[in-house]
Amino acid sequence: MCGIAGILFKDPERTGPVGRIQVEMLQALHRRGPDSTGVALYGPAEAGYLLRARLQPDGDGRVERARAAIEALATVRELVPTPGGVSASLGYEGELAALADGVEAAEQTLDVLSLGHSMQIVKEVGSAEDLDRAYDISLFAGGHAIGHTRMATESRVDTLHSHPFWARPFADIALVHNGHVTNEHKLRRRLEQRGHRFLTENDSEVLAGYLADQLERGEDLDEVLERSVRELDGSFAYLVSTADGIGFARDQFGLKPLLMAETDDYVVLASEDIAIRAAFPDDDISPREVGAGEARSWRR
Amino acid sequence: MAAVAARQVEIDCAGLPTREINRGIRRAASEGVPEIVLLNPAGRHNLCVALFDPVTVRLRGDAGWYCGGMLDGGTIVVEGNCGWGVAENTMSGRVEVHGNAGTGAGATMRGGELYVAGHAGSRAAISLKGGAVVVGGSVGYMSGFMMQRGSLVVCGDAGEALGDSMYEGTIYVAGEVASLGADAVDAELEQGDVEFLRAELERHEIDREPSSFRKIASGRKLWNFSKKEFELWKTAL
Numbered sequence: 001m002c003g004i005a006g007i008l009f010k011d012p013e014r015t016g017p018v019g020r021i022q023v024e025m026l027q028a029l030h031r032r033g034p035d036s037t038g039v040a041l042y043g044p045a046e047a048g049y050l051l052r053a054r055l056q057p058d059g060d061g062r063v064e065r066a067r068a069a070i071e072a073l074a075t076v077r078e079l080v081p082t083p084g085g086v087s088a089s090l091g092y093e094g095e096l097a098a099l100a101d102g103v104e105a106a107e108q109t110l111d112v113l114s115l116g117h118s119m120q121i122v123k124e125v126g127s128a129e130d131l132d133r134a135y136d137i138s139l140f141a142g143g144h145a146i147g148h149t150r151m152a153t154e155s156r157v158d159t160l161h162s163h164p165f166w167a168r169p170f171a172d173i174a175l176v177h178n179g180h181v182t183n184e185h186k187l188r189r190r191l192e193q194r195g196h197r198f199l200t201e202n203d204s205e206v207l208a209g210y211l212a213d214q215l216e217r218g219e220d221l222d223e224v225l226e227r228s229v230r231e232l233d234g235s236f237a238y239l240v241s242t243a244d245g246i247g248f249a250r251d252q253f254g255l256k257p258l259l260m261a262e263t264d265d266y267v268v269l270a271s272e273d274i275a276i277r278a279a280f281p282d283d284d285i286s287p288r289e290v291g292a293g294e295a296r297s298w299r300r
Numbered sequence: 301m302a303a304v305a306a307r308q309v310e311i312d313c314a315g316l317p318t319r320e321i322n323r324g325i326r327r328a329a330s331e332g333v334p335e336i337v338l339l340n341p342a343g344r345h346n347l348c349v350a351l352f353d354p355v356t357v358r359l360r361g362d363a364g365w366y367c368g369g370m371l372d373g374g375t376i377v378v379e380g381n382c383g384w385g386v387a388e389n390t391m392s393g394r395v396e397v398h399g400n401a402g403t404g405a406g407a408t409m410r411g412g413e414l415y416v417a418g419h420a421g422s423r424a425a426i427s428l429k430g431g432a433v434v435v436g437g438s439v440g441y442m443s444g445f446m447m448q449r450g451s452l453v454v455c456g457d458a459g460e461a462l463g464d465s466m467y468e469g470t471i472y473v474a475g476e477v478a479s480l481g482a483d484a485v486d487a488e489l490e491q492g493d494v495e496f497l498r499a500e501l502e503r504h505e506i507d508r509e510p511s512s513f514r515k516i517a518s519g520r521k522l523w524n525f526s527k528k529e530f531e532l533w534k535t536a537l
Contacts, residue, residue, distance in 0.1 A: 028343075253441075254403060254421070254422035254423070254440065254441055254442075257383075257384065257402065257403065259402070272343065272364060272365070272383060273343035273362050273364060273381055273382075273383050273402075274342065274343035274344060274345070274364050274383075275343075276343065277342045277343040277361070277362050278342065278343075281342065286381060286399050286400055286418060287362075287381055287400065288381075288400045288418070288419055288421075289400065289401075289402045289403060289419075289421030289422070289440065291421075291422070291440050291441065291459060292422050292440060292441035292442075292459070292460075293441070
């Protein structure tokens with residue numbers, strides 16, 4: 001059992017309090033996932049890349065070592081320490097896989113959590129309120145965001161195994177997932193043979209790579225989501241976010257909950273209504289359950 | 301002279317544990333209060349479960365999962381939407397949802413009535429054992445699965461595998477049926493069905509002609525079959 005939540009403001013010219021909305025929704029879903037919490041937040045697109053990385057606690061100087069590792073491959077415009085690692089703005093022209101793998105190879109205590117022009121993934125062990133206290137998530141304004149509260153079932157409870165998963169190494173694509181993908185091993189092998197690299201044993205990370213691999217080949221998000229309903233085995237409800245949109249898919253038996261509500265201004269998705277009402281207590285919206293096997297997406 | 305119970309009690313759910321809210325409802329109901337209003341339910345789970353007194357509870361907003369479970373005799377009005385398992389295992393009484401309901405609406409009800417004005421999710425009226433589930437909108441995948449008695453009335457469309465493996469009971473659908481489940485078959489709409497539908501539709505002020513409903517019942521082929529009848533196993537599984 002986990003909780004997932006998404007918010008997208010439809011007007012591409014408008015930003016909204018997506019950070020606050022995520023914190024309120026994820027805190028309301030805390031019982032579905034008390035182990036860890038994370039968000040993928042989308043702000044205005046930058047010419048360069050935004051990097052979020054986790055640093056293992058490994059004595060003094062780890063931030064400066066991280067800076068040196070990144071500077072060896074990219075132009076560091078800004079780098080600030082965060083409670084769990086570093087956040088940086090980079091100038092970089094090459095392949096993202098080379099950048100992510102390169103900095104991790106140069107600095108063993110560093111793991112890249114996200115890379116994108118507009119996306120930043122923040123995730124930690126603990127609740128949404130814990131995450132907000134550490135990272136001021138609720139101050140973030142942006143166009144859209146997805147988030148997750150995790151109840152770990154099959155892999156470790158730590159930052160790396162928390163959601164959202166960056167669809168490594170594709171810029172600005174992230175995924176949150178509630179469920180189990182039982183043909184994950186086949187997908188993992190297939191993607192690894194195509195050169196994908198995964199940091200965890202988590203099926204959701206494979207799912208992120210599976211979706212991004214198709215999107216990067218130019219396939220339409222709706223088609224990718226619909227195909228995933230047929231190709232994935234297991235029980236699942238997941239949200240995927242791209243630079244300009246979010247989408248969802250739910251398994252054909254409807255075993256994992258997912259609700260959606262849509263207005264002229266925004267789309268909100270969550271595992272339970274309790275989350276939607278926490279963030280939109282007074283709005284005249286009527287959340288409905290997503291159908292079994294349903295998949296859909298929205299773009300800003 | 302016995303004290304006269306208040307005509308209405310309000311409980312503000314904000315900040316209260318669910319157990320405390322449900323105790324408050326039961327306490328007021330046992331004291332003879334005819335109507336209890338819940339403010340700020342905010343999608344909270346397990347509200348109004350195990351309510352055994354003839355009281356009306358109004359929820360001014362959305363309820364979460366299992367609202368009104370095990371109801372016996374009371375009336376629950378949700379002036380919003382409901383999550384999974386609303387009115388689950390109701391014995392008698394009535395639950396009314398003004399918005400949409402999630403998966404398993406009216407699951408295993410043995411009596412009473414559930415009315416959902418909006419849409420219901422997957423597996424509405426699953427394993428229904430009595431009473432009636434009336435949905436103003438559409439129902440999702442596998443509704444009426446393993447139904448044993450009672451009625452499911454769907455004024456909108458029905459998702460795939462409607463009435464799968466139903467033993468008994470009746471399903472009425474006014475809109476499109478995506479597909480029928482194993483051993484669910486079309487049946488003739490009889491005078492008794494029309495009268496039942498007319499009464500339900502009038503009661504809920506739904507502008508539908510009873511004769512426009514399609515009736516679905518059990519084909520009864522799964523009641524008894526030889527385990528060597530492999531074709532039937534395939535359809536059942």
